[in-house]
Amino acid sequence: MTAVERGAYLVTLGGCADCHTPGHFLGRPDATRHLGGSDVGFEIPSLGVFYGPNITPDDDTGIGSWSEAEIVTALQTGFRPDGRGLAPVMPWRAFAQLTPEDARAIAAYLKHVPAVKNKVPGPLGPGEQAPAFVMRIVPPTAPP
Numbered sequence: 001m002t003a004v005e006r007g008a009y010l011v012t013l014g015g016c017a018d019c020h021t022p023g024h025f026l027g028r029p030d031a032t033r034h035l036g037g038s039d040v041g042f043e044i045p046s047l048g049v050f051y052g053p054n055i056t057p058d059d060d061t062g063i064g065s066w067s068e069a070e071i072v073t074a075l076q077t078g079f080r081p082d083g084r085g086l087a088p089v090m091p092w093r094a095f096a097q098l099t100p101e102d103a104r105a106i107a108a109y110l111k112h113v114p115a116v117k118n119k120v121p122g123p124l125g126p127g128e129q130a131p132a133f134v135m136r137i138v139p140p141t142a143p144p
């Protein structure tokens with residue numbers, strides 16, 4: 001198995017496409033834009049709204065400008081190359097458990113998938129108006 005094949009296998013198991021492919025949360029994932037960014041954001045109370053970004057190698061709207069080492073760092077420490085920590089909805093604490101070799105295989109695969117041009121909204125701070133669908137935590141209704 002090549003590193004790219006191993007990466008494809010791990011990305012399937014990691015459920016990456018759920019949060020990083022348009023249409024997934026609307027019940028119809030768009031296979032032509034695999035990993036091209038979600039159209040549904042997660043609202044994290046007091047933190048803001050986060051859309052699973054485009055993680056294809058498109059230079060402008062994806063992570064084409066990231067090195068494989070930078071992708072590995074994001075997966076294993078939760079930090080982007082610009083130093084911003086990723087919101088906890090991105091399950092990097094789980095991916096920190098990957099062996100370095102498996103994390104590198106995922107990075108190799110992400111560099112290999114077709115580039116998709118699609119810029120997701122945000123990230124948005126608390127109270128900012130979301131321009132697309134949002135998954136929201138709704139408080140329980142008070143008992144009558």
Ligand code: HEC
Nearest residue numbers: 011014015016019050051052053074086087089090091123
């Ligand atoms: C439960 C949803 C979810 C899953 C599953 C998930 N991600 Fe994410 N991911 C996100 C969100 C949301 C962000 C953006 C967080 C932020 O901007 O703070 C993100 C950010 C990223 C980033 C940083 C991209 C950028 O432009 O900042 C990378 C790389 C990434 N994810 C790769 C992966 C990979 C690879 C997998 C599977 C092994 C995966 N993600 C699984 C939700 C998820």
